Amino acid sequence: MKFTPTALPGVILVEPDVWKDGRGRFVETWHERKYREGGIPAAFVQDNESSSVRGTLRGLHSQRTRPQGKLVRVLSGEIYDIVVDIRRGSPTFLKWVALTLTAESAQQVWVPPGFAHGFLVLSERADVAYKCTDFYAPEDELRLRWNDPQIGIPWPTRDPLLAPKDAAAPLVADVLDRLPE
Numbered sequence: 001m002k003f004t005p006t007a008l009p010g011v012i013l014v015e016p017d018v019w020k021d022g023r024g025r026f027v028e029t030w031h032e033r034k035y036r037e038g039g040i041p042a043a044f045v046q047d048n049e050s051s052s053v054r055g056t057l058r059g060l061h062s063q064r065t066r067p068q069g070k071l072v073r074v075l076s077g078e079i080y081d082i083v084v085d086i087r088r089g090s091p092t093f094l095k096w097v098a099l100t101l102t103a104e105s106a107q108q109v110w111v112p113p114g115f116a117h118g119f120l121v122l123s124e125r126a127d128v129a130y131k132c133t134d135f136y137a138p139e140d141e142l143r144l145r146w147n148d149p150q151i152g153i154p155w156p157t158r159d160p161l162l163a164p165k166d167a168a169a170p171l172v173a174d175v176l177d178r179l180p181e
Helices: 032-037 172-178
Strands: 002-005 012-015 018-021 024-027 046-053 057-063 070-076 078-085 096-102 108-111 115-121 125-132 141-143
Touching: 057 078, 070 078, 070 096, 070 115, 078 108, 078 125, 096 108, 115 125
Parallel strands: none
Antiparallel strands: 002 012, 012 108, 018 024, 046 125, 057 115, 057 141, 070 108, 070 125, 078 096, 078 115
16 A cells, blocks of 8 residues: 655545456555554544536535545546645645546545545546545535636636536635635
């Protein structure tokens, strides 16, 4: 198992061992001790899954006062995954990393609390699972516009399929005082 830091401190790419044979494959997707030693000291309380068609963009999402750490992996398909540092006092404020995650690679990304997360489905369909360190709280939800020029993410689409809430998400400038410190 390999844990690789990204350009954003705390955001980690996880490359689990994958065992393949004539029957298929086996992947260990969570092992508390190994992940803690790899830099992910998380206690998870909620698991989520989404299923989306090509061109669907989910994000950018976070929670304001109850930020969730998320361990994200693709169960089927391929996604363009984005993690953005939205902590106002951080030296990497509004910096982002992009990773392509696939079911075949079995890679995961650790999104620490205080970061926003989003992804675009690149394959015909993608199923994504993520473990969360806090419960979803609708009243604490924080969404940011996917194409905010202040963040400047080069999404590989100009016309994604968006949920109404994501299409109406505010710019960073409009919610600056609501971002975590």
